[in-house]
Amino acid sequence: MTEKIKKRKSLIAVLLMVVALVSVIGADLARSNSAASSISPSFIMGTLVDVSLRGFGKKSVSEDIFAAMRDDENNILSWRVAASVVGRLNADRSVADIDLRVTELLNEIKSVCALTGGRMDLTVGALTKLWDFESGQNKVPSQEEIAAALATVGFQNLTASGTAAALAGTGSIDLGAFGKGVACDTAWRILKESRIKGGTVSVGGSVLVFGEPEKNGAWTIGIRDPDGAATEVFASLKVEKECVISTSGLYERGFESGGKYYHHILDAKTGWPAGSGLKSVTIIAPTGLLSDALSTACFILGYDESLPLLTQFGVEAVFVGADNTVRVTNGLRTQIVITNGDFVIEW
């Protein structure tokens, strides 16, 4: 009998130990899955992709996101890749085997270009190569060179229908102003099919917020200070629903020549850096493509000319003027807090 009791006690003790161990390990695992954590950042489309997710399988979901973005870059978007849709359109002038998703994408981009009156254009390849802000050559092209490049620009030259697309004229496509947004949408598609609870995906500063916010029922997004270092922000934005937030600013790339600063956002009608007098524009939109495209479009158009575009797409925006005056759309009035006293909101 005593032996039996001893055995039973030992068994209970072992079981308790197992329960304790499982609880400790389980609690640790649950905590690690419920906390947002950043995965090793990745360079895709010539920019940094930073993913921070909560939920089971976040590492493998992140890998899936990186892989899908690389596929988009190599198969569709990059003019540097000869085998991509854009690479083939630029070289062969037509393709006949594209996905309907690509056709829709090209047509959606065209429609945004049309709404800007062609001041933003996807066929600006010759112009962007001429300025070549990425090379660091810091050379201002001549007006003759700009005129020659402008002669090749025209979004109307692109037609896409079904599984075919064609590019008339001599222009070349450069989707630089749209790629980060497309990548956000790709990440979004993968996240919707996963068991991820929530997180953020930043593609070169275009930020997708997905799922449930981790704290206080809202996401807190900083907006970069256009005058400060890359780590400084001038405002904090509360975002309650899934969306993509993109910022275009004159600080990102540019150079000084002859005492004048030339930034990288080009007006496709003049061929010169946009002169809207804005320092930055941030767009909060229901898709990555709209967010990315409209931030550039509105930066080129300026505040007044952007308003019809914002109304048409039902998106929110933050404009920073040359004098640090900040103007926001009505939907953001209670969502934005200025964190740098150098900036003042004009209500």
Add this chain to the structure above:
Amino acid sequence: MNGKRLIQKTDFLLILGIILIAFFLYFPKLLDKGGISAHIYIENMEYQVIDLSRLTEEQFIDLPTDPFLVLRAGPGYIRVHSAGCPDRLCAAAGTLTKNGDMAVCVPARVVVKVVSAGHEDTFDAIAY
């Protein structure tokens, strides 16, 4: 009742075992005093982690990249000291001191990110 103790020697050993296992599971967390560290990534892989809170003097980190990149780290901070890339946007990130501060060099494919253990992020992300 029969002169036997309620808890026997073997029970003590088991309890001690549980406590020891729990201790070793959490030992690394106990050591974590909430310091600040710099995570350096090259080509999407973590290359080095520097505990900035333990540094007592400045040190230079010469990264094996093309274009070249030299970092300067000291007590509680790190920054890009010099860079061979054309635009030097990485150096424009300035001195990184807070959780989430980041310097990125696309040509060298380097990311330097500051992480502060136990620190709650001010922002979920930054739009730039």
